[in-house]
Amino acid sequence: MTKDRRGIETRLIHPLKRASAKFEAVSPPIHRASTVLFDTIDAVFDEQERDAHYRYATMGTPTTRELEARLCEIEGAVGVELAPSGLAALSLTYLAACKAGDHVLIPASAYSPNTRLGDFLKRFGIEVEAYDPLIGPDIELHFRPNTRLVWCESPGSISMEIQDVPAIIERAHRHGALVAVDNTYAAGLLFNPLDHGADFSVQALTKYQGGHGDVLMGAVATRDAARLAELRAAAEHLGSCVSSDDAALVLRGLRTLFLRLRHVERGALELATWLDQHEEVASVLHPALPACPGHDIWKRDFSGAAGIFSVIFKDWSRARVERFVDALELFKIGYSWGGPVSLVMAYRGLSRPSPEAGERLVRFSVGLEELDDLKADIVQAIAASSQP
Ligand SMILES: Cc1ncc(COP(=O)(O)O)c(C=O)c1O
Structure with missing residues (x-):
């Protein structure tokens, strides 16, 4: 049977003509496949x-x-x-x-x-x-x-x-x-x-x-x-x-990796430095700040910092830490980091830097929102968490 006399069901699967594969676009093509075909x-x-x-x-x-x-x-x-x-x-x-x-x-x-x-x-x-x-x-x-x-x-x-x-x-x-x-x-x-x-x-x-x-x-x-x-x-x-x-x-x-990384590096460092001065904060664990364990090694080996850092609040009860996290509006509660949305997490039973400090530790991941809005979010959540 000649190719053009094959039934339509077959021709839909084995077409007589295909569009030209020669095509250049800005983004690389997406090849969806399981089977790959061989010539012989x-x-x-x-x-x-x-x-x-x-x-x-x-x-x-x-x-x-x-x-x-x-x-x-x-x-x-x-x-x-x-x-x-x-x-x-x-x-x-x-x-x-x-x-x-x-x-x-x-x-x-x-x-x-x-x-x-x-x-x-x-x-x-x-x-x-x-x-x-x-x-x-x-x-x-x-x-x-x-x-x-x-x-x-x-x-x-x-x-x-x-x-x-x-x-x-x-x-x-x-x-x-x-x-x-x-x-x-x-x-x-x-x-x-x-x-x-x-x-x-x-x-x-x-x-x-x-x-x-x-x-x-x-x-x-x-x-x-x-x-x-x-x-x-x-x-x-x-x-x-x-x-x-x-x-x-x-x-x-x-x-856009470079651009985003530079943006969150700047934002996280500014927030970390600001929180380091805050009266409710005992210490900030950000590689670019001297209190971070191994800070000198970071200066020697790294070309920059990313967008995550942790804060240990001063003598806050565990309940206050969790009220603070719940009160944040822009920082969403979630694992991971690296996306456009700022994230926050507090860990139950964390043993580092010590079991006691681990209960007061909150990790922030800075996203792509405006920094003043993120600061305001933290300010309002600190205030809200002071009321049981
Ligand atoms: C340091 C580190 N390594 C590996 C992973 C695992 O990545 P994934 O979530 O893609 O499994 C994570 C995830 O949070 C991580 O924080």
């Missing part, structure tokens, strides 16, 4: 083609690979593996780096789902031990013959300790251990772990790269081809992948 059966089994071509959408589409390429540029990486969330990127790193019998070190200030993931890994024979984030070169004391991986997260995303990442990397490598840095705070821009020799730089692209609170994604970047192969294998076995639609949202976010 030889191409399917050609090992040489594996990397150069697309095989199945779990292993990448032009849109997801475009995003990987942009992230490689930012981090100076040889490769990036995308993951469906920041937490999934953390899991992928463990899976690529560790095996049963390994020992892993994680800062006590780490993003708590990463710590909980460490507990979960016990059942697979991986032991994860917490260390003092401010330990610096004394990390040495924690190494065992089977220490395989050391995590850093700087600053800690709630209690804001800035770690001596270069010293930890140096000691870890001397002991034959790998180092993975959760670099979400720095958005890949304010600090580059790979420049300091880290084996993995992990980010939740959900925050500043996505930038609008409407997409979840993570990434692991490396400069080592062998590490990249392990990451790719781990992702392939897990079936871990991201959609082209989500990748396109992150690609769009990247275009």
Whole structure:
């Protein structure tokens, strides 16, 4: 049967004519796919083609690979593996780096789902031990013959300790251990772990790269081809992948990343400095302020600050802390950061900087609203919280 005599149902699926694919627009195209087509059966089994071509959408589409390429540029990486969330990127790193019998070190200030993931890994024979984030070169004391991986997260995303990442990397490598840095705070821009020799730089692209609170994604970047192969294998076995639609949202976010980051850096620093002088505030944990643990290291290693910081209120009861958070109108109560909307969170049972101070700690994430409005919101919430 000739092609033009095929039935309409078939022709809707196999059209006689297609629109020209030659099209250049400002934004990269979104390639939605599961199946990827090959020209010949030889191409399917050609090992040489594996990397150069697309095989199945779990292993990448032009849109997801475009995003990987942009992230490689930012981090100076040889490769990036995308993951469906920041937490999934953390899991992928463990899976690529560790095996049963390994020992892993994680800062006590780490993003708590990463710590909980460490507990979960016990059942697979991986032991994860917490260390003092401010330990610096004394990390040495924690190494065992089977220490395989050391995590850093700087600053800690709630209690804001800035770690001596270069010293930890140096000691870890001397002991034959790998180092993975959760670099979400720095958005890949304010600090580059790979420049300091880290084996993995992990980010939740959900925050500043996505930038609008409407997409979840993570990434692991490396400069080592062998590490990249392990990451790719781990992702392939897990079936871990991201959609082209989500990748396109992150690609769009990247275009304004610098502008947004500069804006929130300025706003957060101004609010933090203002709150530091406030009579109701005991201390402000912002990397650019001297009271922040590790402030000197931040000055040495970072090119700027992001938009989150924490405040410890003076002798406030827990009830007052929660009344304050509830009274805020522009700062919305929610986890995460990096979107246009300012966010706030208070934590029950937080053990850092101490169990007592943790009860009076409130974390702010500055968004894109006008600063005077954010200040006025805090002023009215402090006043409202004074009445039980
Ligand atoms: C420091 C840090 N790392 C990783 C993540 C995980 O990111 P996601 O929310 O995309 O899973 C978060 C999320 O809040 C985070 O704060």
